[in-house]
Amino acid sequence: MDEIDLHQIIPDILKGDASQFEKIMRRYQKQIFLYCYHMLGRTDVEDGTQEVFIKAFRHLSKYKLEKPFEAWLYTIAHNTCIDIIRKRRLAKYLPFLYRSDEHNQHVDQAIEDNYYNEHVLRTMSKLTPEERSLLILRCVEDKSYKEIGEILQQNSSSLRKKFERTAAKFRKYHAHTTGGISDGARQSSRPQNHIL
Secondary structure (H helix, E strand, C coil), X not given: CCHHHHHHHHHHHHCCCHHHHHHHHHHHHHHHHXXXXXXXXXXXHHHHHHHHHHHHHHCHHXXXXXXXXXXXXXXXXXXXXXXXXXXXXXXXXXXXXXXXXXXXXXXXXXXXXXXXXXXXXXXXXXXXXXXXXXXXXXXXXCCCHHHHHHHHCCCHHHHHHHHHHHHHHHHHHHHHHHXXXXXXXXXXXXXXXXXX
């Protein structure tokens, strides 16, 4: 289903043909499920995914046809996951693909061997939900900064800088969690409290 198909069926849904919404769910269910999985972990992924589509259906009249539908749907998914995370007092933070920074490799070059790594989970739990979402959208979902900007409703050029800071923060926390030494720690012998 492409944007043209969506522009044809959305008016039908808004006129009361709810069965057409199943086409949208079939088209986007897997990727929204995976996004929610990376944000929420196993515990709330099914409820989170279902909530995204319920909200999309309820608010479909607010969708503006000039905006990519996928970006609109990911915005709903992002906000839904943030809400769920905030409601959890003690969260089981998300799985995340990660490759170490050896030989100047970027954080977005992930390997599956570390997918469920306890150190990665602990490292990600130190980041804000917004930072986790940025890393997931860029590294796991492989979204462009333009797409991420539409999803998070932020300027794409500022997101690039924010991603670089967040990736550096992730690497520093990961090095600390695993007992390694980050580049920042080599430069300064004084302990740092928090970057946040």
